Amino acid sequence: SRKRAIAREDIVFVTQDHPVTLEALDVLLNSERGTAAFGIIDGDSPNILLEVVFVLEAVADSKLLVDRFLPPVPVRVLVDIRGQDLSEERSVEWMRENVEDGSINRFLERPGFSVEFLRAMLEGADDLAEKSSKKIRAKAKSEMKKALVGEIDRLEDLMRINDNVTQEEVDLARKEMAGVAKAIEHARLRTDSLRLIVEGDVSGLGIDS
Secondary structure, eight states, rough: HHHHHHTTSOOOOOTTTTTTHHHHEEEEHHOOOTTTEEEEEEESOOEEEEEEEEEOOOOOOGGGGGTTOOEEEEEEEEEEOOOOOOOSOOOOOHHHHHHOEEEEEHHHTTTOOOOHHHHHHHHHHHHHHHHHHHHHHHHHHHHHHHHHHHHHHHHHHHHHHTTTTTTHHHHHHHHHHHHHHHHHOOOOOEEEEEEEEEEEETOOOBBTT
């Protein structure tokens, strides 16, 4: 907020690309904090939910600047133990208002939940995230073609009237477009964080219980 920065000369402000900010974010992102959590929702309908945040990211030569069209994109999925997709029904805001921190150790002491259940829910979340990522890739490829095909057409037009523009430049532009398209097509999903949530009778599962 520029207005606040001008009014409060006693506060030191830094931009989001300041080295201090970037280093702080790197420390947080590379730590284990926040990558796995356990929550509870007190209610009448018993259920178990798994909220997973994936990151869709392209791995390519930095010279291609794939981030122009496909920067790292978070893909959030919320699935229940029955395999239902609740991502839209229960938004991030809804979860923030209704989910409380819980004790995973107390939950694991209860019978009935196993690694097999968790693995099945993770597989379901993977499938849903992959469906979402296909739409993101398609949109990125469309924007890339619109931008780079236009650049190639411009170079070809210039080549007809300007001897300084060579066929080699056009070929390099086509090669660049092919490389970016391949990087977008092969962009991969990386599991960033997950949260297991128990809904229903959560007595004894709270942090302070």
